[in-house]
Amino acid sequence: MTRSRTITWNDPVESAAYGHGLTGLEFLHRQTSGLIPAAPVADLIGLRGTYVMPGRVTFEYEPREEHYSSLGAVHGGIVTAVLDTAMCAAMQSVLDADVGLATVELRTTFVRPVTLITDVFRVEGTVVHAGSRIASAEARLVDRTGVLYATASSSALLLAAEHKHSVPAQMVA
Numbered sequence: 766m767t768r769s770r771t772i773t774w775n776d777p778v779e780s781a782a783y784g785h786g787l788t789g790l791e792f793l794h795r796q797t798s799g800l801i802p803a804a805p806v807a808d809l810i811g812l813r814g815t816y817v818m819p820g821r822v823t824f825e826y827e828p829r830e831e832h833y834s835s836l837g838a839v840h841g842g843i844v845t846a847v848l849d850t851a852m853c854a855a856m857q858s859v860l861d862a863d864v865g866l867a868t869v870e871l872r873t874t875f876v877r878p879v880t881l882i883t884d885v886f887r888v889e890g891t892v893v894h895a896g897s898r899i900a901s902a903e904a905r906l907v908d909r910t911g912v913l914y915a916t917a918s919s920s921a922l923l924l925a926a927e928h929k930h931s932v933p934a935q936m937v938a
Contacts, residue, residue, distance in 0.1 A: 770831060772783065772809060775802035778912055789860035793817045804850075810843055812888070820892035822854040826906070827885050838878035840858030845873045848917035852902035856921055859895045866900065866921040873917045883908045896922055 783801045784792040795801040797814035807813070810832070816823035826847045834840040849871055856866055879886070886906050893901045899920055906915040 768830070768919070772847065774808055777805055780804065785812065786862050788862050789857035789864070790817065790819055791862075793822065793854055793858055806846065807850065810846055812847060814846035814854070817854070817858055820855060820859050822851055822858060822890045824851050824854075824888040824890075825885050828879055828881055828883070829935050830881065834919050838880050841873070841875060844875065844879055844915050845871070845917065846884075847875060847888055848904040848906060848915060849919060851888040851904040852917060852919040853890075853921065855890035855892050855902045855904075856895065856900040856919075859892055859900070860923065863925075865924040867924060868919055868921050869899075870874070870920040871917065872919070873915060875915050879914050883914075893918075896923075915920075 780796075780802045781828055783795070787795070792801065793814065796803060797817050803814070810860055811827045811829055813825045814822065824847070827842075828839045832839045832843045844892075849868065853866065853868065858867065885910055888904060888906050890902055890904045891905055900923060901918065901920045904917045906917075907911060907913055
C-alpha cells in the first residue's frame with residue numbers, strides 16, 4: 766500500500782530574522798514556546814523542543830514510518846540529524862546575540878535500532894566546551910525509561926554576524 770504525506774513549513778529566513786539581536790538562549794526559549802516557528806527540519810523529522818537552559822537542551826523525537834530504511838528501522842541519517850539538532854541547539858544556547866555556528870565535525874554511535882515500538886524518545890544535548898571560535902557538544906537519544914539508543918559528539922565553528930552568511934559551502938552542515 767502506497768502512503769503519502771503533505772508537508773508545510775514556515776519561511777526559515779523569516780524565522781531567523783526574528784532572532785536578530787537575541788542571544789541564542791533567548792531565541793531558543795522563544796522557539797520552544799512557539800513565539801518563533803520551529804526550523805522546517807524539526808517539523809520534517811518530528812522534533813519538538815521541550816527544555817532549554819544555558820548549555821543544555823532537551824527535545825522529544827517521535828519516529829515515523831517514513832523515517833525507516835529498507836532494513837526495518839529508522840535510517841541512521843535521521844537519527845544523526847536528531848542528535849545534531851540537539852547538539853547545535855545546546856551550543857546555540859550559550860551564544861551571544863547575532864553569533865551563529867557551523868558544524869565542522871560530527872560523530873554518531875548507534876547502540877540499538879530505533880523503531881516505532883518506542884513511541885517517543887528524549888534527545889539531550891549538552892555543551893562540552895564553548896570557546897571564542899570553537900564549541901563542542903554531546904547528545905544522547907534515550908527512550909522513556911532511559912535506555913540508550915544512540916550518542917553523538919560534535920564541534921562547531923562560531924561565526925560572528927558579519928561572517929555568518931559567508932561561510933564556504935563545504936563548512937556548512
